[in-house]
Amino acid sequence: xxxxxxxxxxxxxxxxxxxxxxxxxxxxxxxxxxxxxxxxxxxxxxxxxxxxxxxxxxxxxxxxxxxxxxxxxxxxxx
Numbered sequence: 001x002x003x004x005x006x007x008x009x010x011x012x013x014x015x016x017x018x019x020x021x022x023x024x025x026x027x028x029x030x031x032x033x034x035x036x037x038x039x040x041x042x043x044x045x046x047x048x049x050x051x052x053x054x055x056x057x058x059x060x061x062x063x064x065x066x067x068x069x070x071x072x073x074x075x076x077x078x
Contacts, residue, residue, distance in 0.1 A: 025036060032039045 025039070028043065029036060029039045032042055034042070
């Protein structure tokens, strides 16, 4: 996680000030085993993934795919 955060930090970061419940931050840091910044980054990434998953779920039943499952499951055998 730390390496991923550092790579994105090189690209662009934003310094923020936020009033957050101390117990929430402490509990979250204890769960992740990381510091405040790494824990907040992990939480924000989770929010982003959740939004993407919601968007994908909204498409359920709306796409018509013509896929031959048997062909797609075949693998080259050596």
